[in-house]
Amino acid sequence: MTYYQQQAYPPAGAPKVKLFAPTLPKAELRKFTTTSVWWGLLIPTVLLALGWSWIATSFVSFITDQVVEGTRSLGVSANIPDLPFASFALARAINISTIFPIVLGGLAMANEVQRRTMTTSYLTAPSRVSVLTAKFGFYAVVGAAYGVVIVGISSLGIWLGSVTGGHTQFLPSAGVWLGIAGAGILSTMLWTLLGVGVGALLGNVIATTLVLLLYTLLAENLLNLAVVRIGDHVPGFLINQSGSGIVSSIAADDLTARITDLPPRLSEGMTEVMRFAAGAGGTYSWWIEAIIFLVWTLIFAGLGWFVAQRRDVS
Template sequence: MGSLIKAEFRKITSTRLWWALLIPTVALATLTALGWAAFTSDTFDALTGERAFLGLQVQMEQVSWSAIAVTRSINLTTIFPMIFGALAISAELNHRTITTSFLTGSSRGAVLSAKAIAYAVWGAVFGVAIVASSCLGAAISSDPRFMPEFGQLALIALAGIGATVLWTLLGLGVGALIGSSVGALVVLLVYALVVGPVGELILFAQTDGSHLPGLLPNGSASGFTGATAASALVSQVKSAVLNAGGSLPSIGSTRLDEIEEAIRWAAGTPGALSLGLSALVFAGWTLLFFGTGVLRNRNRDIT
């Protein structure tokens, strides 16, 4: 297995695909965070003088609103590691270069497992680059009062890296299942950029704000990071209420749920589940597509 993993790393580093995708990944993450951080800073700065948030006597600067910019940037930019994973097997199947690997490896399962390990590591590399670029972009254009604290950023970063690894493996699984680079890219991009986000918004509206969108691949992936940011921001709102002399029981659980849902809307994850559940659901989708792709290639004709 060790030699197969080394071979996969050699394949990746001997091509230009990894850095050809990493460059626009960093650029898009930085620019997206720049734009969203500037927007959130301007929006919530305009409300600071009113000393109120949803009638709760919460000062705007007491909440790290730029966390929304970081999560928005991460969720959008994961399309690049998804593409990277989608081309892992599909490109080799198209060019028949995977034939040698299947014939010389101990088994097809071992070859595909080695690919999964190698691309999981590279997914983490993309994740670190995405998180770092998103934080940098947010820090540049955000009002310093609205930047998350280190602990909050660390949680969002871990969630972002985890989501990026899973997107990479999900892309790998879809590419292995379809067996065509073009077909895999079309299916994944159309779903991730159009069908998923739009369909989940419609489903959320039609089901009166249920958590059904959070059970879908895109919704659970976005909820992975979005729920982390929403939870942190809601905790800050609660602390701000207490600091202002208010009490949480007087607000009511329904009101707090509405606040959290509003924050999730801002983070682009309406209907998302909690962090743990979102991670489990998205991991389940990843395992489903990757497992199906492995089974499809156990008997695929490679001649």
């Protein structure tokens, strides 16, 4: 007997109890805020974003100073061009920090399935479709919010690294920063939804966490070595590379576009080097990578949705 049948036909003599039935988005918000997972993952996200961006920018400034000093000792004057090298640190920091929103999305569904709290949601809601729609919609907002935090903290890191290193000319222009920021928020949101899909597909906290971490941190790096033999741009179609390429391609393309006085072959070589340094080796333009990664997100979200719709909740 379902929840609605129980309410329509209560047992004889049962006291009338007025139940508070919050809307599904409010229910998702309560599930989210009443656990420590969201802030437990937010803390290392902030620390990683700030630390990586700050240290990477400071390192670039340090290397620049060493090159200038070394050439001066040889009696040669070296002029380091005012290129936005800090964009690389910003893009890398954003991509690396998305690992925590990915896990957050995976746990959002897997934890409820494993603990069977999803059963209550299914029985008290109009349909499973409404529950899943609310879940994916809510975590799209959560992913975007994490993206805002990651972009903001990473931007603070590159600014601190540039200021303390004395090379503020390495900071990206306002237009490029806005492009990287928007791409970072989009990427984080899609990664979070992909995590929700994987969590719905596997339905187990440990399995979901291991699969997400092992693939993003290890498996695809090994896969890159194999597929790059097929073609230089094949890695751009992989999950991790396409997700990272959304952000990194903007930084790489901006930097290479500023190098206009090189021969075509050398310019192409520099482009590949810049893309590799930005973590976008073998990828395409940001909007192409966004489409590719959106397809991957829809695939895993669709598979998770399909399995969740048919999973036994008894």
